[in-house]
Amino acid sequence: MKIATFNINGVNTRLPALLEWLRREQPDVACLQELKAPEDAFPADAIAEAGYGAIWHGQKSWNGVAILARDAEPVEIGRGLPGDPDDLQSRYIEAAVGGIVVVCLYLPNGNPQPGPKFDYKLAWMDRLHQRAQQWFDSGQPVVMAGDYNVVPTDEDIYNPKSWRKDALLQPESRERYQRLLDQGWTDAVRHVFGEERVYTFWDYFRQHWERDAGLRIDHLLLNAELLPRLRSAGVDRWVRGQAKPSDHAPTWIELAPPKATRPTAKSAKSTKQTAKKTTKKAAKKTGAKKAATKTPAKRTRRAAQ
């Protein structure tokens, strides 16, 4: 089972890119952020034609999140991050898909910092912390995926120097991200890649993509129930290299089927992908990385073309 998160930066502008990505990579679950579309402008029909059921929380101009499921309908659990009835921004949605609780979030950017936007970011993270604790303790397998707008450490950015004052690197942001990990959540991409550099976002400025000057801000956090099923993770960098791309690349994990007390036809089907062997060469090409490799994570050169 492949679960991806992708900040699409305008779902209608990027619809061809989204459909192409779905066709080629066939994620079982896709969490989207920055739809930048009101509720009634979400391209549900085109996405359904591509074989995906979807739920979404739209908003005019900004934000907006969605959860897509291949050959399935996500069962919505909730929308809107609890804890502040005055917060009307569409940044959070939850669903049950394939026996897993999927949380899709778009954390506030927080710039400029300091200021009210940064205050909102920190307050939002405090509220997320509350909800995350509930999910962690739920006894159900849970993934919290999305654009966290946090660079967890200086190893998650090409060069922190010019970003020191940015909200994405502030100690207050990083502390709050760390507090999620302290609850017991595992940063799946970091877990799989070890010390190897991996980026998910390259802004549009100063030829950052061409120079591979990236940041890792799209994360998938797994609770203790789900972690044992983590098999591999990767970034679909080819998407960022397409014409008119989002500034983010899809970031994903591959999960083994549940330790079946009662195996189902569905879980047997998804095993097919998991069992697919990934050679080192293929891994480099696809940006995939297997969990629990025998050798320590090697630093792979990922030069941009």
Next chain:
DNA sequence: ATGTCCCACCGCGTGGGA
């Protein structure tokens, strides 16, 4: 300070947000 790209507004350019 800069850089680029998206969306909305009314509108064929500009401002806000990232």
